[in-house]
Amino acid sequence: MQEMVARLATNLKAKQNREIDKSLEYLRGLIDKNEWNKNKILFVDADGVDYSFTGLVAMRLSSEYQKPCLLIRKSKDNTFAGSGRNYGNQIENLRDYLLETGFFEFASGHPSAMGIGIKIENIKPAIEKINEQLKDINFGEFIHYIDFVINVENLTIDIIKEMNELYDYYGNGIEESLVLVENIPVNTNEIEVTGKLEDTWKVIYNNEIQFIKFKNNENDIILKARKNDWSGENLKINAICKMSINEYGGVSTPQCIIVDYEVVE
Structure with a gap:
């Protein structure tokens, strides 16, 4: 019985990894096509990505592109919602920073890993304000703490x-x-x-x-x-x-x- 449970868990983990890798490959194409990586914080449309993987995919994208990532999708009431992940230590508290821009409906959870919501009409002005405020920050330059x-x-x-x-x-x-x-x-x-x-x-x-x-x-x-x-x-x-x-x-x-x-x- 234990061996069967372990085998099922291993198969489930492998399936999850395949789905995450497929999502990453798809999103990399969107990021390149739309040049979203030019922004100081990576805003990514998560439509087409399994909702249960949103946080993991956001974390992988933030690591890969070496900047904070907001992975959002159309929700309700003209709002985009999803997950945010910080990167590095230039922004000490990403959750509070997003709220302080005045454009987000909510940002709740951990300071570096949070759920977020923003009205569709506020996405562009939020990106513009963030790009201006963070124009002198290079997220790729910080101390790495290795295990x-x-x-x-x-x-x-x-x-x-x-x-x-x-x-x-x-x-x-x-x-x-x-x-x-x-x-x-x-x-x-x-x-x-x-x-x-x-x-x-x-x-x-x-x-x-x-x-x-x-x-x-x-x-x-x-x-x-x-x-x-x-x-x-x-x-x-x-x-x-x-x-x-x-x-x-x-x-x-x-x-x-x-x-x-x-x-x-």
């Missing part, structure tokens, strides 16, 4: 699977775990550049673990190395990562989503 350090040679798929099991506990003030992975070898010939804007890169370590960094600017060191050096230069990086199992197209891929990195060789 542990590991050399890439000691990193295994089992470790990533164990980290992936923690996803159910994140949210409501519990931040996603960060791991510093040291001495990751990167050969410029083996870097794969993806995304509509060709601003995402990934490398495979030991033919089994994927390291990926989303939404980089033109000054990203790895992207520049890939563009300018076709001779196969060998680099080494230390990377702060979030670990997960990516379920997509029936394939499970252990991955380390890079939040920040430095070239050490």
Whole structure:
């Protein structure tokens, strides 16, 4: 009986991860198409995303785009409602900040993870006011608090699977775990550049673990190395990562989503 329950729980978790990954892929396309990432706080239309995953998807988007995220959908009485997630420490209390703009109907819950509501006619003026107020803030620049350090040679798929099991506990003030992975070898010939804007890169370590960094600017060191050096230069990086199992197209891929990195060789 216990084995059956455990198997059902594992299957349910895998199904949930697949749905979240599908939602993220869909929303990335919308964000690119509508250039929503140009805003200081990411406002995203969640229509088409399973309501039960709204908070988790908002958290993943805020981490990926390195800024606070508001994932909202049409509700009632001309109101859009959904979930907000903070990022970094430039805004100490996102909930109160949103209320202080004067445009939100409500923002309730934890200071960094809250339910929100806003009238449709207030979305554009809210974005404009927030962009002006936060114009000097770079959300990508802050201190990372890591949970542990590991050399890439000691990193295994089992470790990533164990980290992936923690996803159910994140949210409501519990931040996603960060791991510093040291001495990751990167050969410029083996870097794969993806995304509509060709601003995402990934490398495979030991033919089994994927390291990926989303939404980089033109000054990203790895992207520049890939563009300018076709001779196969060998680099080494230390990377702060979030670990997960990516379920997509029936394939499970252990991955380390890079939040920040430095070239050490």
